[in-house]
Amino acid sequence: MSQPDIYDSSYVRELFEEMSASYRLTNLISSFGFSKIWRDQCVFQAGIQPEATVYELMSGNGDSFSALINKLNAKGEIIAVDFCRRMCEQAKARKDKLAAERVTVLEQDILTNQLPSESADVVISVFGLKTFSDAQKKILAEQIHRILKPGGTFSLLEISMPPNRFLRCLYMFYLRRVIPLIGWIMLGNPNNYRMLGIYTEQFQDCRKTAQIFTVAGLQSKTRLHFFGCATSLVGQKCS
Numbered sequence: 455m456s457q458p459d460i461y462d463s464s465y466v467r468e469l470f471e472e473m474s475a476s477y478r479l480t481n482l483i484s485s486f487g488f489s490k491i492w493r494d495q496c497v498f499q500a501g502i503q504p505e506a507t508v509y510e511l512m513s514g515n516g517d518s519f520s521a522l523i524n525k526l527n528a529k530g531e532i533i534a535v536d537f538c539r540r541m542c543e544q545a546k547a548r549k550d551k552l553a554a555e556r557v558t559v560l561e562q563d564i565l566t567n568q569l570p571s572e573s574a575d576v577v578i579s580v581f582g583l584k585t586f587s588d589a590q591k592k593i594l595a596e597q598i599h600r601i602l603k604p605g606g607t608f609s610l611l612e613i614s615m616p617p618n619r620f621l622r623c624l625y626m627f628y629l630r631r632v633i634p635l636i637g638w639i640m641l642g643n644p645n646n647y648r649m650l651g652i653y654t655e656q657f658q659d660c661r662k663t664a665q666i667f668t669v670a671g672l673q674s675k676t677r678l679h680f681f682g683c684a685t686s687l688v689g690q691k692c693s
């Protein structure tokens with residue numbers, strides 16, 4: 455039987471549709487709370503001004519909304535984009551719970567999105583890079599460049615392979631074996647959670663993505679979080 459293309463949009467969408475019910479709790483427990491710390495760091499380093507229009511790409515169930523809302527005043531706006539229907543439903547429920555009127559949740563594939571050009575002051579994304587192939591990352595970079603206003607900033611963070619060999623082995627064991635088990639306990643499909651380890655191993659860290667972004671005209675710096683268990687890409691559209 456032929457292997458599925460794990461970067462194919464329908465494959466990725468189906469994966470997250472299936473994981474959506476168990477994702478939030480599994481993510482929080484399996485990361486020992488680091489997922490929240492990293493989300494907050496990703497938002498913090500984006501340099502968000504109170505009146506900014508912020509696009510959150512691959513926004514999932516809206517777990518970054520609170521951190522983003524805290525940075526904005528009544529004129530600030532959040533546009534969350536994700537192509538998974540169930541994740542978007544949860545994000546809308548989150549928006550209602552937070553009574554956040556200036557949050558809009560859009561169900562769109564970011565690679566073929568309808569977002570207006572030069573409309574974003576800031577683009578952020580947390581844990582949203584690993585399911586893109588290099589060719590798709592190039593399209594993503596071009597789209598971020600198109601969407602951002604000149605001088606607009608971006609902050610993207612992803613789970614990564616730490617440079618230390620010992621820590622890397624331990625972390626991979628955890629991603630490959632322990633997280634699927636936690637996913638199963640949370641009533642999710644362990645095979646789906648196993649895929650997160652496979653994507654992370656392929657992704658490595660944000661350095662290659664930084665090169666792709668530079669070619670697209672986005673200047674950026676990479677940063678390690680907790681010894682490289684996550685890395686981020688922070689930068690600006692210069693022209």
Ligand SMILES: C[S@@+](CC[C@H](N)C(=O)[O-])C[C@H]1O[C@@H](n2cnc3c(N)ncnc32)[C@H](O)[C@@H]1O
Nearest residue numbers: 470512513514536537538541562563564580581
């Ligand atoms: C690992 S989840 C991260 C969710 C959220 N950002 C968080 O902090 O937990 C990745 C999300 O990216 C979305 N996604 C993946 N590829 C996408 C694409 N091409 N367009 C829009 N959303 C996409 C998935 O549906 C999923 O909700």
